[in-house]
Amino acid sequence: MNEIFKKSLELTAEKIEKSLEEILPSSTDGDKVLNDAMRYSALGGGKRLRPYLAIECASFFNTDSEDLIKISSAIELLHVYSLVHDDLPAIDNDDLRRGKESNHKYFDEATAILAGDGLQSLAFEVLSGSFNSIKPISQVNLINLFSSMVGWQGMVGGQAIDIRSSQGIGLSLDELLKMYKMKTANLISFSCQVGAIISNADHSKKKALKSFGDNLGMAFQITDDILDVVGDSEVIGKESGSDIKNKKITFLDHYGLKGSRLEVNKYCDYSISSLSVFDEIPSNLIDVVNFIKEREY
Amino acid sequence: MNEIFKKSLELTAEKIEKSLEEILPSSTDGDKVLNDAMRYSALGGGKRLRPYLAIECASFFNTDSEDLIKISSAIELLHVYSLVHDDLPAIDNDDLRRGKESNHKYFDEATAILAGDGLQSLAFEVLSGSFNSIKPISQVNLINLFSSMVGWQGMVGGQAIDIRSSQGIGLSLDELLKMYKMKTANLISFSCQVGAIISNADHSKKKALKSFGDNLGMAFQITDDILDVVGDSEVIGKESGSDIKNKKITFLDHYGLKGSRLEVNKYCDYSISSLSVFDEIPSNLIDVVNFIKEREY
Numbered sequence: 001m002n003e004i005f006k007k008s009l010e011l012t013a014e015k016i017e018k019s020l021e022e023i024l025p026s027s028t029d030g031d032k033v034l035n036d037a038m039r040y041s042a043l044g045g046g047k048r049l050r051p052y053l054a055i056e057c058a059s060f061f062n063t064d065s066e067d068l069i070k071i072s073s074a075i076e077l078l079h080v081y082s083l084v085h086d087d088l089p090a091i092d093n094d095d096l097r098r099g100k101e102s103n104h105k106y107f108d109e110a111t112a113i114l115a116g117d118g119l120q121s122l123a124f125e126v127l128s129g130s131f132n133s134i135k136p137i138s139q140v141n142l143i144n145l146f147s148s149m150v151g152w153q154g155m156v157g158g159q160a161i162d163i164r165s166s167q168g169i170g171l172s173l174d175e176l177l178k179m180y181k182m183k184t185a186n187l188i189s190f191s192c193q194v195g196a197i198i199s200n201a202d203h204s205k206k207k208a209l210k211s212f213g214d215n216l217g218m219a220f221q222i223t224d225d226i227l228d229v230v231g232d233s234e235v236i237g238k239e240s241g242s243d244i245k246n247k248k249i250t251f252l253d254h255y256g257l258k259g260s261r262l263e264v265n266k267y268c269d270y271s272i273s274s275l276s277v278f279d280e281i282p283s284n285l286i287d288v289v290n291f292i293k294e295r296e297y
Numbered sequence: 298m299n300e301i302f303k304k305s306l307e308l309t310a311e312k313i314e315k316s317l318e319e320i321l322p323s324s325t326d327g328d329k330v331l332n333d334a335m336r337y338s339a340l341g342g343g344k345r346l347r348p349y350l351a352i353e354c355a356s357f358f359n360t361d362s363e364d365l366i367k368i369s370s371a372i373e374l375l376h377v378y379s380l381v382h383d384d385l386p387a388i389d390n391d392d393l394r395r396g397k398e399s400n401h402k403y404f405d406e407a408t409a410i411l412a413g414d415g416l417q418s419l420a421f422e423v424l425s426g427s428f429n430s431i432k433p434i435s436q437v438n439l440i441n442l443f444s445s446m447v448g449w450q451g452m453v454g455g456q457a458i459d460i461r462s463s464q465g466i467g468l469s470l471d472e473l474l475k476m477y478k479m480k481t482a483n484l485i486s487f488s489c490q491v492g493a494i495i496s497n498a499d500h501s502k503k504k505a506l507k508s509f510g511d512n513l514g515m516a517f518q519i520t521d522d523i524l525d526v527v528g529d530s531e532v533i534g535k536e537s538g539s540d541i542k543n544k545k546i547t548f549l550d551h552y553g554l555k556g557s558r559l560e561v562n563k564y565c566d567y568s569i570s571s572l573s574v575f576d577e578i579p580s581n582l583i584d585v586v587n588f589i590k591e592r593e594y
Binding site for chain 1: 325326327328330331332335382385387388405406407408410411413414415416417418419421422425426432433434436437438440441444445447448449450451453454455456457458460461479
């Protein structure tokens with residue numbers, strides 16, 4: 001991996017970690033175990049790729065850096081909730097996540113369900129909190145797009161289709177693509193659009209960043225499928241072979257390994273070319289696309 | 298029950314049902330089973346008490362009736378999500394809810410987890426949607442209060458303490474009261490404050506309605522404990538004896554049945570006297586307090 005990009009990704013991860021520590025302090029008036037469980041999954045792990053995308057895609061606009069960190073933290077909280085619930089015994093039944101025991105293994109199932117629930121609410125609490133320079137109307141629009149991207153017609157809906165596919169109901173390629181869009185690309189795409197929304201950018205720029213994110217999100221999910229087959233559990237931080245275990249139809253069933261890699265390249269090329277509306281593409285964005293193209297974790 | 302009040306409650310329930318039908322239509326671009334599961338729990342049941350409170354407490358102010366129905370529907374969606382997750386095998390393991398099989402019994406556990414998740418997101422999607430006459434800043438404030446009332450330091454946190462209490466960790470009276478406030482009173486209290494928030498009422502009126510809701514919410518939870526002991530499963534629409542089954546410490550362990558009824562009366566009296574800042578108290582609000590005081594379901 002490009003060393004400058006690696007450093008840049010790590011720097012953002014540090015900022016997000018600090019922000020999440022503030023949002024989720026270790027002392028609470030509520031339930032201590034719930035607090036521990038939310039912190040267990042939210043802190044100390046993950047590439048923080050969605051926050052990175054939100055921050056770098058906002059570099060086209062004049063946005064407040066503190067505001068961006070806050071919004072990015074909310075996106076990460078939402079993402080973490082989805083991981084905690086996906087790992088549950090009734091869903092993917094995964095024991096390992098981000099290099100440590102999954103939430104329900106370390107705590108218990110009831111706590112993991114509630115921790116996920118609390119992380120979702122907290123994402124909305126952060127997004128509806130106070131910001132330095134975001135107009136209330138933009139804030140409402142941001143929350144509305146976020147909620148639809150992660151809801152029953154978005155991420156949660158995609159997860160439901162995914163479950164159906166592991167219950168022996170084979171998905172056609174079209175259905176699979178739709179499921180990937182809902183389950184994975186939606187939240188990645190939302191992240192890429194944050195800067196455009198809060199700075200009320202013109203339609204063509206919003207559209208460009210949506211397309212960038214949609215395509216990058218698809219590439220990301222296909223590389224996830226690839227890593228599930230060829231990846232090393234130690235490196236990816238979760239069990240490889242999970243899709244086979246759960247009898248899931250993946251992109252590889254349709255395209256094979258080599259064909260899937262070619263599709264990843266195609267989606268990555270589309271994502272970059274979507275940005276042609278901008279005068280210049282920051283190197284960090286090109287680097288992040290290349291990272292996804294070649295990622296090993 | 299007072300017949301005029303009964304009619305009024307039913308009329309609101311019909312309006313909410315219609316609104317929820319629009320929010321959650323039977324056709325979807327997403328997953329059909331998930332859609333069915335969300336509709337199964339959201340539609341066709343429940344007293345719709347929180348919506349009723351939101352609408353009646355807003356009668357002190359000049360608010361748009363369509364806007365109120367929409368917000369009330371979001372509150373109900375959030376409430377329904379909490380019921381679906383509470384009934385899960387890992388949590389209360391209840392098979393009956395609102396007179397029919399609980400969500401995970403009728404569908405399956407994975408679907409019930411995702412249906413709850415989707416209902417939560419949908420509540421936020423509705424609250425961040427378009428309204429006739431609510432200023433964006435009030436909308437942001439509404440979403441922020443809502444998210445904190447239902448989150449880890451609110452409803453979800455209360456539920457976590459509740460689980461702890463069924464794991465054999467006895468709660469002191471203070472802890473029990475705090476848990477009731479978080480788990481139940483918060484959302485009821487939020488409902489009572491909606492009108493004041495969206496019409497940007499002065500502080501004393503907001504405070505009065507918060508106190509009205511806090512006290513009514515406590516009364517509601519204590520009557521829930523009472524009904525779990527003396528109620529008829531057929532009438533209450535869920536299994537009675539659930540607290541004993543789950544070895545939960547309830548209000549009755551501290552106050553006994555008679556003492557608990559006296560406390561209900563006290564909380565109900567406090568709730569009414571909180572409203573002294575207003576010139577007149579609408580009869581519907583007095584009726585709803587009396588309904589909670591004497592409720593049999």
